[in-house]
Each structure stands twice: as C-alpha cells, then as structure tokens.
Amino acid sequence: MTRFGYTLMTEQAGPKQLVRDAAAAEQAGFDLLVSSDHYSPWLSAQGHAPYAWTVLGAVAQVTERVELMTYVTCPTIRYHPAIVAQKAATLGLLSDNRFTLGLGAGENLNEHVVGGGWPSVRVRQEMLAEAIEIIGGLFDGEHPFDYTGQHFRVESGRLWDLPEQRVPVAAAVSGERSIARFAPMTDHLVAVEPEAELVQGWAKARSDAGKPQSRTIGQIPVCWGPDEDACVQTAHEQFRWFGGGWAVNADLPTTRGFAGATQFVRPEDVAESIPCGPDVSKIVEAVKPFWEAGFSDVALVQVGGDSQSEFLRVAESEILPALREASSS
Template sequence: MRIGYTLMTEQAGPKELVRHAAVAEAAGFDFEVSSDHYSPWLSEQGHAPYAWSVLGAVTQVTERVELMTYVTCPTLRYHPAVIAQKAATTQVLSDGRFTLGLGSGENVNEHVIGRGWPSANVRHELLSEAVQIIGGLFDGGHFDYQGEHFRVDSAKLWDLPERRVPIAVAVSGSQSIQRFAAVADAMVAVEPDAELCREWDATRPGPPARKIAQLPVSWGHDREAAVRRAHEQFRWFSGGWKVNAELPGVAGFAAATQYVREEDVAAGIACGPGIEPIAEGVRKFAEAGFTDVALVQIGGDQQDGFLDFAEKELLPALREI
C-alpha cells in the first residue's frame, strides 16, 4: 500500500500548501492529493485557494511524488473540455506524475455559478458525459461531442503529455461503480468498504486497478487539543457524503453539525500522538482491498509537526506493518 499526503485547500493558503508539498515529498510520502473546492465546509477552516494554481506550483517544487486531484467536479464550475486542458498541462509540468481525480461534486462549491444544484441522478449523467469528453480530448486531434448536457465543438488539446493522464472516479455504491468502472483507470472512495473494491474489480476489464482512499487524522502531542481541533474543523465529516453534497454553504454545515460532540468526532478520527490509531485506520483500508491511502492532517498550522512525525516515526512504522 502506498501512503499519501493531502494538500487540504480548505485549511491553508496557497503559499503554505506549496511549501507543505515540498516538505511532504522530502518526508517520504508516496503521493500527494489536493482538494479542489470553492469554499471550505466550515468557516473555522478559513481557506479555499484555486487548486489548479497550487498544483502548477507544486509540480515545480517536487520531483518524485505522484500528484492528484481528490477530487475535481468537471460539470458545473468547470466545463469538462477545460478540465481536460488543465489536466494535460499539469501532466506536462509534472513530467507524467499526475492523475485526474473526478467526482460528481458538492452544492457548497458548485452553486456559485448560479445554475442551481441538480439531483444525484442528473449529477451522475453530467459526470458520465464529462468523462467521455475528457477521454476523447486525451485521445488527441479535434474532438466534437453532442450529449444531453454538454456540447463540444472542434476542441483540441495542443499540449498533450507523453503519458496519458489517468482518470480516477469517486464512487459510493453499485450505481456509480456500474457507470464508471469500465471507463476509469482508478477508483476513489472514503469508506473502507470491501464490497466496493470487489465490485469495481469485477466490473472493470483487465487487471485489478488502483483504489485510492483518504483518512483524516488529528495528530498532536496533546490529545485533548487534537480532539478539539478535529471537532472545530472536521465535525462536518460525520454527516457523510450523501448529506454533505447537498448543503449549500458554511452556515448549513454549521447548523447540520451543531449537535456533534467532541467525543463523537474522536470516535471516528484518530486523535493524539499515537501511531497505532492511525495504523488501524490504514489497516482497515488495506484489508478492504485499497491500494493507496492519503492521510489528512487536520489543522493548517499543524502540518510541520505532523510532517516531521511522519518522516521520523509514522511512515517507517506503517511500512513495517
């Protein structure tokens, strides 16, 4: 299993994220993923820089780690033809280290363009067409497309990378797996669900594919402070993606989580100085069949301490396990 680091754009500014990316590579992480949001989930997080500018800078301060969006919604804020151009450019800049992670999006980020928020089924239709368009542009040459939701007129990517950009798609159940497993190179999910992995491999042609997960942690020497920080900035995580995708802004997330207690958050997120709680979370994903896990250290001002801990203690321990 490969262990990754998350550039959480909701909790740090662009310059800090670029610096964290360089330090994370030096610490020994295998890959780095970036969120791509217009808004944080909670006002306490306090940030939301443009992920693609950050990724462009990260390609120039790193040399080894793979890079990935975790995940980009290519349907409302961005037209899929523009996402294809961004991904191809990032692949060129990174010398072939980039994977395009895609998902159906969240209301909090996509409503800003004033087109409303479609139902889940429509969002899957939009994403399906977007994947077709992006793949068609990655094939090279001029590309035309006429679908129910999108139209592309003689588009061409003029700077194609030598290595085609792999596409990973976020799934949550059988419906999305059946739709996307055959057209994606990798799976993204946030729950250690073995059935998702089994169905993905059974549905997708060819050998088993990468299955990429994400695990939030709140590391710190003072466990009580780590629990408070996790509750302050990550209590939204308890709602689950089916709820979180529908909420329109930080006020909605604050209201939806007003009764979530610190002990509720601590029960689901590893908090404090220990290695074993983090290792247990990683182990669950490994046993479910995931090949990659990206860790999220909660707290933008806690990254330096966490990265030092990861280099000296956590990553060696995880690899030994």
C-alpha cells in the same frame, strides 16, 4: 504494498503554505500528494479555499518524485469538462507525467456558486459520465473534437499540448450503480469508506469490461499532535462535518449550513471517528481497514492548518514507518 499519500487540504491552508507542505511531504517520504478542489471550506473555522490547479502547478515545480492527484475535481458545473481536460493535460506536462485526474460528481457547497443549480444524484452522474467521455476524447488527441450530449457540447475542441503519457483518470464511487457506470470508463477508483465490497465490485466491473485491474485510492483524516485534548478540540472545530456522510455533505450549500447541521456534534463524537493525539498506533489502527479492504493507496488528511510541519516531521520518523511495517505484515 500499500502506498501512502498526504492531502493538500485547500480548505485549511493558503496557497504558499500548501506548496511548502507539498515539498516537505515529498521529503518526508510520502508516495502521493492529493489535493482537494474547493471553492469554499466546509466550515468557516477552516478559513481557506485557494484555487487547487494553480497550487498544483506550483507543487509540480517544487517536487520531483511524488505523484500528484486531484481528490477530487467536479468537471460538470463550476468547470466545463473541456477546460478540465486542458488543465489536466497541462499539469501532466508540468509534473513529467506524475499527475492523476481524480473526478467526482461534486458537492453543492462548491458548485452552486456559479448559479447553475444543483441537480439530482442521477443527473449528476449522467453529467459526470458525459464529462469523462469528453475528457477522454480530448486526451485521445482527436481534432477537431466535437461532442453533443444531453448536458454538454464541444465544438472543434483540441488540446494543443498533450503529455506523451496519457493522464490517468480516477472516479469517486459510492455504490453499485456508480461502480457499474464508471469502472469501465476510467482507470482508478476513489472512495473514502474502507469497504471491501467497493474494491471487489470495482475489480469485477473492470474485469467484465475487459479492463486491467487498477489502483484503489482511499483517504482518512487524522489529527496528530502532542496534546490529545487539543487535537480533539481542533478536529471538532474544523472537521466535525466529516461525520455527516456523503448524502448530507453533497447537498448542503454553505458553511452556515454545515455549521447548523453539526451543531450538536460533540468533541467526543469526533474523536470516535478521527484518531487524535500523539499515539501513532491509533493512526495505524484507523488506516488498517483500508488495506484490509484491498485499497492500494491511502491518503492521510492532517486536520489543522497550523500543525502540518510538525506532523510531516513525525510522519517521516514514526508514522510512515509504522504504517508500512503494519501494512506489509
């Protein structure tokens, strides 16, 4: 059965609200809470970017059942992978083994801030592979852990506080090359396009490597609200960057750049890709391609920071029951 998650969108809410929303999402019945990990919002209109790891630590203390996940953290430029391993192990302990470390090659928007440059896709994937090796070595409990790679070094590393259950690692992939590299190295798949080829390619790559089958975790934006026109306007104001595609979204460095790149995107264009308004059946139809493609988990992003409470109320009474009924039929 498909599991459904709720996204703690750090770009559109402050830390205290995110913690409150997380507790409410667990109460509403979501299976999974995923958090973005950004230094900057995509557009200035979103208006927020608190530190995801502090938020998740607090979330771990106000929830009991729901799983937690970064969606996703880039462990290569803004963070050193040894520090990401330490953060993930700590969160695994705080959450009583409910945490999954979602990793990806990152976006210029968040990584350029530390002045480390923005490498090519090939180099970013090389860096991510090294980072995963480092994180895995530290999760193994080796000490002292030493590593010398092309991009990273670790000297006498050790995680002094490790959860009894190893923190699972999920990797964001977008095509055959990234699948071939990361499927054997990690535990689960992350992807934002409902493409069956990704799921099938991932499953084959893991089988060929002698690895067990895994979860495949997708994400989709929605904008539920009682007024469809208002929802379309909110989605356009805050989420029109979404349609740019991974290649564009990964490379633009600033909110001004995203504003310029999306200046000719119309509200009706956004409404074609994001279900807007009170009609729950539109949300079901938008999410349906994910479970048809074989995704095991789908996390919803409710667009609009000030609409979360009402969305979560309706999610409990209408949206989640409709999704579960449709995905199990």
